[in-house]
Amino acid sequence: MCPDGSLSKAEINxxxxxxxxxxxxxxxxxGEIERFLTNSACSQAIFYGGGSSYYLAESAASTFQKxxxxxxxxxxxxxLIFFPESILSKKGKTVLFPISRSGETTExxxxxxxxKERFDAVSFGISCHPHSKLLENVDFSLALPESxxxxxxxxxxxTSMLLALQRVAATYGGDEVAFRKLEELPQEGREILKxxxxxxxxxxxxxxxxxxxxxxxxxxxxxxSEAMLKMKxxxxxxxxVFHPLEYRHGPKSVAEEGSLITLLGSSTALExxxxxTEELRxxxxxxxxxxxxxxxxxxxDHQLTLASTLGDxxxxxxxLPCLQMxxxxxxxxxxxxxxEPRNLDxxxxxxxxx
Ligand code: F1P
Numbered sequence: 001m002c003p004d005g006s007l008s009k010a011e012i013n014x015x016x017x018x019x020x021x022x023x024x025x026x027x028x029x030x031g032e033i034e035r036f037l038t039n040s041a042c043s044q045a046i047f048y049g050g051g052s053s054y055y056l057a058e059s060a061a062s063t064f065q066k067x068x069x070x071x072x073x074x075x076x077x078x079x080l081i082f083f084p085e086s087i088l089s090k091k092g093k094t095v096l097f098p099i100s101r102s103g104e105t106t107e108x109x110x111x112x113x114x115x116k117e118r119f120d121a122v123s124f125g126i127s128c129h130p131h132s133k134l135l136e137n138v139d140f141s142l143a144l145p146e147s148x149x150x151x152x153x154x155x156x157x158x159t160s161m162l163l164a165l166q167r168v169a170a171t172y173g174g175d176e177v178a179f180r181k182l183e184e185l186p187q188e189g190r191e192i193l194k195x196x197x198x199x200x201x202x203x204x205x206x207x208x209x210x211x212x213x214x215x216x217x218x219x220x221x222x223x224x225s226e227a228m229l230k231m232k233x234x235x236x237x238x239x240x241v242f243h244p245l246e247y248r249h250g251p252k253s254v255a256e257e258g259s260l261i262t263l264l265g266s267s268t269a270l271e272x273x274x275x276x277t278e279e280l281r282x283x284x285x286x287x288x289x290x291x292x293x294x295x296x297x298x299x300x301d302h303q304l305t306l307a308s309t310l311g312d313x314x315x316x317x318x319x320l321p322c323l324q325m326x327x328x329x330x331x332x333x334x335x336x337x338x339x340e341p342r343n344l345d346x347x348x349x350x351x352x353x354x
Pocket of ligand 1: 049050053348
């Protein structure tokens with residue numbers, strides 16, 4: 001395999017097309033999705049997965065509660081196996097949302113099986129593989145074969161499964177405006193991907209980076225977490241993730257020259273987030289702000305303006321293509337091959353694979 005990251009780069013660039021196909025799938029299946037969730041009469045929704053899929057769950061849970069009003073939470077699959085009583089309510093019905101690109105991750109399959117046996121729960125599984133063990137063991141399965149990947153690290157599978165779950169939330173929440181506004185994402189994504197290579201090149205001109213921090217709140221925290229993981233997996237970097245204002249409560253002690261702090265800016269908290277970035281620049285860190293507004297109340301080192309017409313709960317996947325490309329290009333600059341990340345396999349199976 002040529003060590004040029006071409007597999008991952010191709011999959012990053014395929015995202016707008018894959019998002020278009022995901023929109024078509026969730027349109028075609030809208031009636032079934034609505035009937036299943038209405039019949040579930042759920043009062044609690046638990047989203048879960050492993051690694052990238054857990055971070056996807058964080059964003060999906062935030063948007064599901066916002067658009068449906070159903071109490072929603074995200075946990076790593078392993079937590080649901082070992083500590084279910086701390087997660088599942090004994091009152092009311094629960095809908096489980098297991099998320100797995102492969103549909104073969106041991107913890108996610110085990111969490112689904114064990115929870116359904118012990119709690120009054122139905123399961124709505126999402127994966128890129130229709131005939132996977134997970135989707136053969138759920139009550140409702142949503143398969144997105146168009147987003148299946150060859151690369152070990154998740155890129156288009158993350159954003160397309162999140163887009164699908166945003167559409168599911170808008171469907172169950174009866175939010176027609178949100179359901180239709182998500183259709184703007186493929187075109188917005190194409191525009192952003194045109195800028196991604198140059199932006200990555202501009203940021204990586206600075207060779208002093210030795211610390212990468214990603215900040216995101218609400219539905220953007222799961223996306224910031226995914227960006228943090230990409231920088232570890234692809235480029236083997238020292239990367240961290242926090243909710244924006246949390247960064248003041250201790251973690252900023254390590255910010256200094258050589259720190260690149262990327263803010264996934266929100267519409268809701270942008271004013272306070274801008275003040276924070278000004279303070280962090282004062283510590284010697286450089287700021288890359290991705291925000292829905294042109295004017296940002298402070299000087300920045302790098303900036304990308306995102307679709308301001310889409311709110312915080314709908315525009316989320318637009319933040320990732322540039323951050324995926326940033327990690328990929330950083331890896332290549334270090335002579336690493338993002339298509340073959342160190343220590344990682346495409347599917348994580350445990351020894352007691354049942
Ligand atoms: C997802 C996962 C990723 C990890 C790596 C291997 O598993 O574990 O989180 O970063 O890409 O796959 P899944 O979505 O297939 O369950």
